[in-house]
Amino acid sequence: MILDDVLRTPAAIRDAERHTAHNYHPLPVVIATAEGSWVTDIDGRRYLDFLAGYSALNFGHRNPVLTAAAHAQLDRVTLTSRAFVHDQFAEFCSRLAALCGKDQVLPMNTGAEAVETAIKISRKWGYRVKGVPADQATIVVAAGNFHGRTTTIISFSDDPDAHDDFGPYTPGFRIVPYGDLAAMAEAIDETTVAVLIEPIQGEQGVVVPPDGYLPGVRALCTDQNVLFVADEIQSGLGRTGDTFACDHESVVPDVYILGKALGGGIVPVSAIAANSDVLGVIKPGQHGSTFGGNPLACAVAIEVVKLLESGTYQARAKENGAYLLAELRTLIGNGLLAVRGRGLWAGIDVDPELMTGREACERLAERGILAKDTHGSTLRLAPPLIIDKDDIDVAVAALRAILK
Missing domain, CATH: 3.90.1150.10 (Aspartate Aminotransferase, domain 1)
Known part of the structure; x- marks a missing residue:
């Protein structure tokens, strides 16, 4: 003893x-x-x-597969910034896009950064594609959500620890009960650019929505010309027994938000994945990160995607x-x-x-x-x-x- x-x-x-x-x-x-x-x-x-x-x-x-990839890349190059293209970038993006069944990915570092990226893309899509009047975009979110702790994200949190004493808060979000399709339908109007939800709420205590909820969200978003943005940072990449939690009900969102497991527990890697009609709204200089999509991160994440490709x-x-x-x-x-x-x-x-x-x-x-x-x-x-x-x-x- x-x-x-x-x-x-x-x-x-x-x-x-x-x-x-x-x-x-x-x-x-x-x-x-x-x-x-x-x-x-x-x-x-x-x-x-x-x-x-x-x-x-x-x-x-x-x-061992992931650490070997990290060790090998450490001996070559770890950072270039996105001012240049490195030799791991194309394979990472193409493999991740294929895994998600999407055209494109936008890599970042942390999960909160990926959520912020999805919010920016959704708003820009709303203005440039849907035609929402300037500065009027709204996003519908769920009560009990956890998407990170930046000032914008905590603005639509109902967790007092995450939310209180950090104001003033970012406007533009409507909170509805999780699992309540009727409330979500009522919250969507002509200014709504996206519905942002977790397919399973992790921080809330691994809350699984009612059967039919995710297909219902998909149908609402399609009918109302609204982006369905699925935060799969915790629920995705194999955790629930499928590649994505949305897969359990054969639902395909417009935007996947990914992080955590994408870095294999070695480096922070996050990304959003969507088709070009959504991600195509972003132009050079409008969003980025010095470390986003860096060579070390991509080398590890390539192997993560390969592990998932096998099933x-x-x-x-x-x-x-x-x-x-x-x-x-x-x-x-x-x-x-x-x-x-x-x-x-x-x-x-x-x-x-x-x-x-x-x-x-x-x-x-x-x-x-x-x-x-x-x-x-x-x-x-x-x-x-x-x-x-x-x-x-x-x-x-x-x-x-x-x-x-």
Whole structure:
């Protein structure tokens, strides 16, 4: 048994907190190494990662194919800026466009940047193509959304932590209840340029919409000449058992917003994908990023797309995700109030009379499982897509133990 006075973790956490803004409240774990579905802290304790960087690590920690691509590119060129073209750019764009079934992509870095890009493109399309009067464009969004934390994005968040005290807020957004087609139809008018939604709401607790909702959104957008913009940053790239969460109902949005897993857990990579009649509205000088589409990012993302082209990871998420959800549902009435999810993505509601979500995560960490709480007593579970059933059993056993 390691005594507290010889552990390195407490001092490391104190040192980290001394020189950082407290915009996060991390669990008391200091990770030093990782491989596959497991991480090891600075004191040598191993943990099963059931968060996977909010889906950024879909292919596991230090996936050998992805790390090899990064190492090879590091020896060649890492950054040119978009002032020039580099030799990884065309393949990345063409492969990602093909994966999405779209003509073009616009690469950026972070998920929030990709959402901002989609908002700008939607507005410009509305003015140049749909004919919305200048500065009158509106975008319909859903309550309970999470699309990032920039000032524009938090302007249409109803989460007080993300929203309050950051005004004045950006106008032009209409919030309707998630899953309510009638409310969405009522919110759309001649000024509406886009509907921006998550096919599954992650931050809200992995909320899956009612059957028929996504096809209904698609039909509304088509009928009203409005862009359907799907934020697949967390739900996309294999997480739900298909390449995109929209695929489960055979829905094709006008714009995909992608990020997180696109960088393989190595570098931040994001993008939007759409056809040329949408992305063609943007002209040189109107949008960009110094690091967007850089050679290192493209080299890694090319291999990510190749992994997805095989369908292996999607199939694994579907099979093992069904197993995970079935095992979790055995705990309903035994400490859990509800289980939601699709693929290897689950939201579970712990009975608040037992503990908060934070307390549940702390107790799981004590048993070697890393997870993240959200909104009271709700936990999000999102292990790497490479996880096997034996490791799922380990995690569910730990959860069962803390709920007693």
